Amino acid sequence: PxxxxxxxxxxxxxxxxxxxxxxxxxxxxxxxxxxxxxxxxxxxxxxxxxxxxxxxxxxxxxxxxxxxxxxxxxxxxxxxxxxxxxDLAPAAPRADFWETFGQRLAALHNHTGPAFGFAHDNYIGSTPQPNPWTDDGYTFFAEHRLGFQARLAFTRGLLPADDVRRVERLAARLPDLIPPQPPSLIHGDLWSGNVIADAQGEPALIDPAAHYGWAEADLAMTALFGGFPERFYRAYETAHPLESGYRQRFDLYNLYHLLNHLNMFGTGYLGSVQRILRQWGN
Structure with missing residues (x-):
């Protein structure tokens, strides 16, 4: 240009x-x-x-x-x-890349905001991501993450009405399923493709969907498409202790990303969405 x-x-x-x-x-x-x-x-x-x-x-x-x-x-x-x-001039990662990344991601998550949300709405991939300031994390995730994506998928003919209702029922149960967490500054789209090594081999983040949200939700996406090495999680937990059983909750958070992939890429992701709804349904 x-x-x-x-x-x-x-x-x-x-x-x-x-x-x-x-x-x-x-x-x-x-x-x-x-x-x-x-x-x-x-x-x-x-x-x-x-x-x-x-x-x-x-x-x-x-x-x-x-x-x-x-x-x-x-x-x-x-x-x-x-x-x-x-230009970060990506290069080969250093030997301690994943330990360093775990520590630094924990440090990022230790930056907390006044509420859940962000100064502006933004995008997750190419999908709009609403970020109105919301005092309650459960309300924020239920309405502006799960509910928004489910309604969008329904209007696009990608998610059956029964499944929208199942998403809404699951969203209403979040306070029983997810521990209270402060609004942490998170990347928002933390799959392996958005973590690179810079010219010095140090960890760097690209392509964010940044907002103040649940730290566990950021961590959950690291496991969605292949997962990060165990030493990353150990280093993270040392710097930012987590409630026990956090990995069992990853599917709840990743339902948001799978609904988004359903919206962006089509019905190939419907089965993954329905699997989580069956697993966590009532």
Missing amino acids: EEVQRWLEAHGYGAVTRVQPVGGGCINNGERLRTHSGATFFLKTNTAAPPDMFAREAEGLEALRVPDGPRVPRPYLWGADFLLLE
Whole structure:
């Protein structure tokens, strides 16, 4: 985009001399830009993105940039169809990568907010994620996570009405199933593809759906698509003790992400949603 070129030149980096496509994203396109000065930047583009999607991502990245947390790329410039970021120059992870990540994620989660929610609504993948400030975590997760996704899936013809009612019944039982937790600053979309090693091999986070929510919910997604090494969880628990049995609760939190995948990718995820509803249903 012209705005990117103007920004680079105005800040003394000069013209873009090389563009290297970077794979890995299923929603946006990624490119590494090398400039005349030798400095590199990471550019995300998506001409079909909602007009505020990259602005909301930039806000989330800035919020997650806490001194003791995992590294997060700095957002420099954004518009309706692009986001220019600090280039983390991903490399091989250090030997203690997962222990370090566990400690730093715990440090991130130790940053708490006044309530559940966020300064703005944002996106989880390409799906809107409502974040109204809500005092009660159970209400927040029931209405603005499970309920929102279930209603969206129903209106799109992806979730039968019976299953919507089962989601609502399960949401009403959350206080009996999930321990009280403060509103922690969380990444919100913490699968393995959004955890990378920077140029020094240190852990870094990308592509957030940031908000103040339950720390256990952030941890749960780490187990959804393959899981993280055991030493990550041990390091996390040392720095941020958890209520016993937290792994048994992962499916409850991940119902949100599976409903979102149902909304984004279609009925291939319906069986996973229904399995959790059967397992936790009454």
